[in-house]
Amino acid sequence: MTNLSKTAAIVGVAESDEIGDVPNKSALQHHAEAAYNALEDAGLSMKDVDGLLTAGFSTLTTAEYFGIQPSFTDGTSIGGSSFVVHIAHAIAAINAGYCEVALITHGETGRNNRSDRPMDPRRVAPQFEAPYGILHAPVNYSMAANRYMHQYGEERTRQALAEIAVSTRKWARMNPKAMMKDKPMSFNDYHQSRWVSWPFHLFDCCVVTDAGAAVVITSAERAKDMKKEPVSILGVAEGHDHDMISQMPDLTRSIARETGPKALKMAGLTHDDMDLTMIYDSFTYTVLVTLESLGYCAAGEGPDFVADQRTAPGGDFPLNTNGGGLSYTHPGMYGIFTIVEAVRQLRGETGDRQVDNCKTALANGTGGSLSSTGTVILSTN
Amino acid sequence: MTQYNKPLPKAQPETDYYWEKAKEHELWLRHCNDCDSTYFYPRDICPHCFSRNSSWIQASGKGTVHTFAIVHKAPHPSFRDDVPYIVAIIDLDEGARMATNLVEVEPDPEKISIGMNVQVTFDDVTDEISLPKFKPV
Numbered sequence: 001m002t003n004l005s006k007t008a009a010i011v012g013v014a015e016s017d018e019i020g021d022v023p024n025k026s027a028l029q030h031h032a033e034a035a036y037n038a039l040e041d042a043g044l045s046m047k048d049v050d051g052l053l054t055a056g057f058s059t060l061t062t063a064e065y066f067g068i069q070p071s072f073t074d075g076t077s078i079g080g081s082s083f084v085v086h087i088a089h090a091i092a093a094i095n096a097g098y099c100e101v102a103l104i105t106h107g108e109t110g111r112n113n114r115s116d117r118p119m120d121p122r123r124v125a126p127q128f129e130a131p132y133g134i135l136h137a138p139v140n141y142s143m144a145a146n147r148y149m150h151q152y153g154e155e156r157t158r159q160a161l162a163e164i165a166v167s168t169r170k171w172a173r174m175n176p177k178a179m180m181k182d183k184p185m186s187f188n189d190y191h192q193s194r195w196v197s198w199p200f201h202l203f204d205c206c207v208v209t210d211a212g213a214a215v216v217i218t219s220a221e222r223a224k225d226m227k228k229e230p231v232s233i234l235g236v237a238e239g240h241d242h243d244m245i246s247q248m249p250d251l252t253r254s255i256a257r258e259t260g261p262k263a264l265k266m267a268g269l270t271h272d273d274m275d276l277t278m279i280y281d282s283f284t285y286t287v288l289v290t291l292e293s294l295g296y297c298a299a300g301e302g303p304d305f306v307a308d309q310r311t312a313p314g315g316d317f318p319l320n321t322n323g324g325g326l327s328y329t330h331p332g333m334y335g336i337f338t339i340v341e342a343v344r345q346l347r348g349e350t351g352d353r354q355v356d357n358c359k360t361a362l363a364n365g366t367g368g369s370l371s372s373t374g375t376v377i378l379s380t381n
Numbered sequence: 382m383t384q385y386n387k388p389l390p391k392a393q394p395e396t397d398y399y400w401e402k403a404k405e406h407e408l409w410l411r412h413c414n415d416c417d418s419t420y421f422y423p424r425d426i427c428p429h430c431f432s433r434n435s436s437w438i439q440a441s442g443k444g445t446v447h448t449f450a451i452v453h454k455a456p457h458p459s460f461r462d463d464v465p466y467i468v469a470i471i472d473l474d475e476g477a478r479m480a481t482n483l484v485e486v487e488p489d490p491e492k493i494s495i496g497m498n499v500q501v502t503f504d505d506v507t508d509e510i511s512l513p514k515f516k517p518v
Contacts, residue, residue: 126391
């Protein structure tokens with residue numbers, strides 16, 4: 001396989017104008033505002049875009065709204081990891097000559113206008129899981145977390161989930177755009193929060209927001225002429241191993257076990273080279289299982305890895321510095337926001353929460369019921 | 382019977398036998414005659430070796446709890462009267478894994494354990510549909 005490492009770069013990232021509790025905007029507005037802002041960040045305009053990628057909506061819809069006729073289109077929709085996976089598809093398309101400027105957009109109104117999608121009872125999950133009230137992410141992920149507790153110890157797992165919730169909130173307190181910016185969380189707050197789906201407390205679960213984000217990618221060559229220093233794409237990988245939670249091969253290992261090592265291999269780097277790690281945190285458990293699956297530590301060692309607020313501001317393993325899905329924003333498919341933050345950190349644009357000397361970052365998106373992952377390795381040039 | 386508002390399965394060409402047998406309070410699974418695996422959910426072509434040489438077998442209805450969770454916040458309005466309720470994934474003795482509810486046990490993590498033995502029981506939720514659920518042996 002041709003190694004496409006460093007052949008393309010991220011040249012623009014942005015959120016939509018307002019994120020969080022935004023009752024007066026549609027999901028498509030969030031797509032469009034984020035696209036506008038990300039293109040401005042790159043010094044490009046919509047007329048430069050010839051590759052369009054999204055999930056949730058069809059690219060037919062987003063392209064019509066934006067007023068473009070793309071020559072490369074990708075609507076890969078495998079949950080919250082989709083937007084990381086789109087990076088892989090964008091660099092392949094750019095190298096194959098299908099497009100020069102690829103725009104990935106996202107927009108959802110999970111908080112104010114959650115679409116109550118009617119279930120088609122003929123499909124698989126509506127036949128074999130939904131009738132039991134096995135619906136939506138908290139129920140699915142909590143079953144996986146309980147299996148982990150059984151295998152590796154309930155008390156140390158509980159402590160790890162608390163460490164992740166508390167450390168992520170500390171980062172959110174430094175992000176002006178974070179939903180939970182003004183709400184400190186103590187360990188006691190975590191343990192006292194109500195049950196959503198045991199073993200998950202409320203504070204094991206992400207916030208629910210309205211938000212959009214966009215990412216602009218072009219060839220390494222063209223990236224040199226953009227407004228800001230490009231962020232190089234060193235490695236990227238995608239994968240999935242089930243759809244329904246009951247069919248997940250191992251509830252304590254996600255397919256990040258494949259995409260993490262593959263992306264690092266493509267980049268020619270190891271875990272120790274990462275100055276920043278951004279992991280899709282739909283739930284505290286998603287972080288624990290993903291850290292292990294990516295290979296940062298061995299199976300069952302995650303609780304030791306995150307102990308003593310090591311992932312908090314000032315700790316030696318900066319993780320989810322935007323405050324994550326847990327405390328910053330989570331409109332439904334959060335994956336693209338891991339990329340936005342990684343790029344901003346690599347550019348040194350993150351103010352109080354800036355990680356010192358941040359030159360290389362890993363971002364990992366997870367989608368479905370721990371079903372799919374996309375992992376990307378990014379660096380300053 | 383009062384109106385049943387929860388999601389109901391709609392049997393499909395590959396799964397109608399499963400639901401028909403559930404109505405008779407029997408659990409039937411697909412078995413691959415080539416690779417000798419029993420799998421869930423029912424489909425004609427084996428997901429382990431992609432052979433078409435598969436057939437129905439009657440399951441013992443016995444299994445163990447692979448994992449479970451106790452739902453406190455209803456994920457759909459139709460489950461609001463049921464919380465807290467227990468969702469679970471069962472390792473069937475035949476080797477397949479399926480999602481279900483645990484019944485006839487308190488929704489208390491102290492009363493349920495992963496690995497505990499369970500047995501299928503059928504909940505006749507409508508005249509048409511009986512859902513296989515599991516209870517402690």
